[in-house]
Structure formats: structure tokens, C-alpha cells
Amino acid sequence: MFFTYFGQYLLLLKSVFRRPEKWRIYWKEIIHEMNEIGVGSLGLIAIISTFIGAVMTMQIAFQLVSDLIPTSVIGQINRDSSILELSPTITALVLAGKVGSSISSQIGSMRVTEQIDALEIMGINAPGYLVLPKILAGVTMIPVLVIMSIFLALLGGLVGGAISGAVTPADYISGITDGFIGYTVAVALVKAFVFGFIITSVSAFKGFYVRGGALEVGQASTRGVVISCIAILVADYIITALML
Amino acid sequence: MIEVQNIHKSFGDNHVLRGIDATFEPGKISLIIGGSGSGKSTLLKCMVGLHRPEQGKVLYQNEDFTRMDFEARIPIRKEIGMLFQNSALFDSMTVEQNIIFPLEMFTDMSRKEKVDRANFCLERVNLAGSNKLYPAELSGGMKKRVGIARAISMSPKYLFVDEPNSGLDPETAIVIDELISELTEEYQCTTVVVTHDMNSVMGIGDHIIFLYKGKKWWEGSNKEIAHSDVEELNNFVFASPFMKAAKERF
Numbered sequence: 001m002f003f004t005y006f007g008q009y010l011l012l013l014k015s016v017f018r019r020p021e022k023w024r025i026y027w028k029e030i031i032h033e034m035n036e037i038g039v040g041s042l043g044l045i046a047i048i049s050t051f052i053g054a055v056m057t058m059q060i061a062f063q064l065v066s067d068l069i070p071t072s073v074i075g076q077i078n079r080d081s082s083i084l085e086l087s088p089t090i091t092a093l094v095l096a097g098k099v100g101s102s103i104s105s106q107i108g109s110m111r112v113t114e115q116i117d118a119l120e121i122m123g124i125n126a127p128g129y130l131v132l133p134k135i136l137a138g139v140t141m142i143p144v145l146v147i148m149s150i151f152l153a154l155l156g157g158l159v160g161g162a163i164s165g166a167v168t169p170a171d172y173i174s175g176i177t178d179g180f181i182g183y184t185v186a187v188a189l190v191k192a193f194v195f196g197f198i199i200t201s202v203s204a205f206k207g208f209y210v211r212g213g214a215l216e217v218g219q220a221s222t223r224g225v226v227i228s229c230i231a232i233l234v235a236d237y238i239i240t241a242l243m244l
Numbered sequence: 245m246i247e248v249q250n251i252h253k254s255f256g257d258n259h260v261l262r263g264i265d266a267t268f269e270p271g272k273i274s275l276i277i278g279g280s281g282s283g284k285s286t287l288l289k290c291m292v293g294l295h296r297p298e299q300g301k302v303l304y305q306n307e308d309f310t311r312m313d314f315e316a317r318i319p320i321r322k323e324i325g326m327l328f329q330n331s332a333l334f335d336s337m338t339v340e341q342n343i344i345f346p347l348e349m350f351t352d353m354s355r356k357e358k359v360d361r362a363n364f365c366l367e368r369v370n371l372a373g374s375n376k377l378y379p380a381e382l383s384g385g386m387k388k389r390v391g392i393a394r395a396i397s398m399s400p401k402y403l404f405v406d407e408p409n410s411g412l413d414p415e416t417a418i419v420i421d422e423l424i425s426e427l428t429e430e431y432q433c434t435t436v437v438v439t440h441d442m443n444s445v446m447g448i449g450d451h452i453i454f455l456y457k458g459k460k461w462w463e464g465s466n467k468e469i470a471h472s473d474v475e476e477l478n479n480f481v482f483a484s485p486f487m488k489a490a491k492e493r494f
Contacts, residue, residue, distance in 0.1 A: 015314075018314075021349050021350070022348070022349055025348055109335075110334075113330060114330060114332035115332050115333075115334055117294055117328065117332065118326070118328060118332040118334075120294065121292050121293070121294070121324055121326045121404075122321060122322075122345075122346050123317065123318040123322050123324075123349075123350070124346075124349055125314065
């Protein structure tokens with residue numbers, strides 16, 4: 001069963017990356033999707049990242065109760081956790097729910113109302129026209145959101161630490177700047193790129209092959225989110241094992 | 245001209261089409277009729293390439309469409325217009341954008357030429373001025389007419405229509421039938437209509453194919469159908485007591 005679906009997924013991807021009929025029309029769609037995925041998710045990701053950063057600072061401070069450890073370490077731990085794991089993974093899991101379900105249900109509705117059949121009869125490569133702009137928008141906008149998420153998580157940590165008294169702003173800033181390794185950001189961006197691809201392609205796949213009516217579209221959307229989340233966690237483990 | 249030769253199509257254990265042969269002539273309206281599950285829509289989908297038959301051929305001007313790959317099918321697909329049962333208009337686009345869409349994809353027409361063509365198609369289906377409306381703002385009959393306008397935007401050689409009158413009141417259904425008839429005449433296209441509607445059968449059925457249990461059971465014209473002694477056809481066409489009485493008087 002798994003191999004049947006995986007084979008079908010690969011065949012869909014093969015069709016998705018066929019040469020577009022007209023780049024100008026695809027470009028318009030890509031810009032539209034970048035706006036939907038990127039700008040449309042900005043507020044949610046900003047709120048989540050800021051609060052996670054603030055909470056992380058307080059929890060690290062709570063666990064590091066020792067006179068032997070300088071409080072600037074709180075900033076260091078928060079920085080590395082946010083860059084390497086929390087920002088890419090939490091952002092991706094949240095977007096799998098928000099963006100993934102929207103993609104599945106949009107494409108699924110088009111399938112059950114014969115709009116995809118209409119595209120195919122016109123001679124348009126339906127997987128390319130419907131899925132390629134979403135994948136390209138996902139792999140460009142999700143890394144941007146992750147960068148923003150890292151920045152806001154660190155800012156949230158600064159504010160949360162200062163308000164709670166867990167760490168002074170000066171110690172925190174010294175912690176996040178000391179011993180910073182740029183490579184960790186590269187790891188985060190690789191993760192974001194892969195997660196962006198997984199979220200958009202898996203959700204589109206579940207929507208594209210839906211059969212039935214509104215009920216099946218809802219079920220496909222849920223399955224798309226679940227499979228995306230599992231795939232994100234597996235990919236997270238593999239990338240971490242390979243790159244660190 | 246479209247030729248269908250020995251088409252077989254199954255879904256799992258369900259053998260839906262069992263060796264259909266038929267020829268569809270240009271400038272004529274061919275109606276495919278039959279009860280639910282008889283294979284009408286499956287045959288139509290095999291003809292337009294949405295289903296791949298296990299056996300048999302669909303020939304467009306003697307070219308085997310069934311064995312062509314995606315790229316090879318594109319030139320024929322550009323000559324196909326199709327009206328779907330539920331119109332299948334793109335929800336996110338306005339009426340004008342729906343009609344212009346195939347032109348944007350496959351032609352190098354200027355913006356003005358495309359809008360002019362959309363206006364012409366809309367006038368042709370009596371919907372002039374509805375350019376900026378979205379499908380959600382249209383009635384069932386208007387959606388069908390926009391679907392027809394989109395189907396004719398590329399001046400098709402082949403026009404496929406799936407259940408054009410489903411969900412429409414009798415008056416609107418006649419308007420749609422007349423429109424299909426006029427467009428077939430105007431573009432001299434090969435028109436294939438799948439329908440349940442007996443008014444369409446009697447009104448525009450130049451050539452009728454009756455499917456029963458996945459086979460072509462009867463073929464003829466609307467003038468011949470009333471005199472047929474094929475029991476299955478008579479049970480389908482003259483199912484109601486009113487139609488039975490009408491046949492007896494005829």
C-alpha cells in the first residue's frame with residue numbers, strides 16, 4: 001500500500017515538473033501563492049515564535065539554577081534551540097496545518113467539481129499548473145518565515161527574560177552573540193526548504209487524487225496534514241543526523 | 245470525425261463498456277443515451293482522454309488518441325471544447341477570466357483581442373455584460389451558458405457535452421439545446437452529447453446511440469426512435485405512462 005501511494009506521489013511530481021505551457025501565467029500563480037503562504041502566515045508565525053522564545057528563556061532559567069553557570073548561557077541555549085530545532089520544526093508543523101489543509105481542500109474541491117478534468121481536456125498540464133506554483137512558493141517562503149521566526153523567538157526570549165527577571169537584557173544579548181556558528185542557520189534553512197517541499201507536495205498529492213465529494217475532501221485534507229507532520233519529523237531527524 | 249472502435253473499460257470487477265463501436269460525424273449532434281450505469285459518461289470520458297480504455301481505439305481524423313502521450317495529445321485537445329454536467333467553471337476566476345483562460349495558455353493574442361473574443365462568446369450565449377461576475381453569482385442555466393462560452397472560445401472542432409440539461413427548468417433546457425444545435429451548425433463541429441433528457445433526444449438528436457449494459461444496443465435518429473421495436477430502448481425512452489400514450493398515438 002505504502003509503495004503504491006509513494007509511486008503515485010512520484011508520478012505526480014514527474015508531471016508537476018514538466019515544462020510549463022506559459023511561464024508568464026505560472027509566474028502570476030507563483031506570486032499569488034507566495035502571498036498566500038508567506039504573507040498569509042506571517043501573523044500566526046510571529047505570535048507563536050515570540051511566545052515560544054519567551055517561554056523557552058524562562059524554562060531554561062528555571063532548569064539552570066546554579067551560581068556556577070552564568071545567566072548568559074540562557075541566551076546561548078535559546079539561540080541554538082531556536083535556530084536548529086524550534087523555529088524550523090514548529091513553523092513547519094503549524095504551516096502543515098494551516099497551509100497544507102488549505103492546499104488539499106482547494107485542489108480536492110477542484111477535483112470533485114471536475115475543474116481539474118476541465119484543465120486536462122483543455123490540454124493544460126493540471127499537476128503543473130496547480131501544484132508547481134505552490135511548491136515553488138513553499139520552498140521560497142517557508143525559509144523566509146523560518147528566518148523571521150528565529151529572529152522573533154530570540155526577541156521574545158529577550159523580552160520574556162527581562163519581564164520575568166530570569167536574565168538581564170545585557171546577559172541575554174551577550175549569550176546569543178557569544179560563540180555563534182553561522183552553519184546552524186544553514187542547517188535551519190535546509191530544514192525549512194525540505195519542510196516547505198513536504199508540506200506543499202504531500203498536501204497537493206492528497207487533494208489531487210481525492211475521489212467522492214465534500215466528505216472525502218475533508219478526509220483527504222486531514223490525511224494530508226497528518227502525513228506531512230510525520231514526514232516533517234522524519235526529515236528533521238535525517239537532516240540533523242546528516243548535517244550535525 | 246471521431247471513430248470509436250471496440251472500446252472496453254472496467255473499474256475493478258465492474259466491466260462498464262463492453263466493446264463499443266461508433267462513428268461521430270462533423271456538423272451533426274450525436275446523442276449518447278441510456279439508463280444510469282449504462283456507461284454513457286464513461287464512454288465520453290474515454291473519448292476525451294480522461295479515462296484510458298483497456299482495449300479499443302478512439303480515432304480523431306484517423307489518429308489514435310488513446311495511445312498518444314500527453315504532449316502528442318495537446319494539438320487535438322486544443323480543438324476540443326467540453327461542457328461539464330456541473331459546468332466546472334474555475335471558482336477563483338470571473339466569467340471573463342474563465343473564457344479567456346484557454347486563450348491565455350495557448351495563443352499569443354493581445355489583451356484586447358482576448359477580451360473581444362470573450363465578449364463575442366458571451367454575446368453568443370446571451371450573457372453579454374456578465375464579464376465581471378464570479379461563478380458563485382450565477383444561476384445554473386447561466387453557468388451552463390458560460391461553460392459553453394468557454395468551450396467555444398478556441399473555436400472547437402469537437403464539442404463534448406455531459407448532461408447539458410441536468411438541474412435546469414424545461415424552458416432553460418430548450419435554450420441550451422438550441423444553443424448547442426446552433427453552435428454545431430456554425431462551427432461545423434462534431435458534437436457528442438450525453439443526456440437523459442427525452443426533450444433533447446426528440447429535439448436535437450440527429451444521431452442517437454442507446455447504451456445498455458455497456459453495449460451499443462441501438463443506433464438511429466430521432467425520427468426512427470419512435471418506430472423502434474427494441475424493447476430495452478422503448479422501456480427507457482417511453483418509460484412514463486404519458487410517453488407510452490404519446491408513442492401509441494404517434
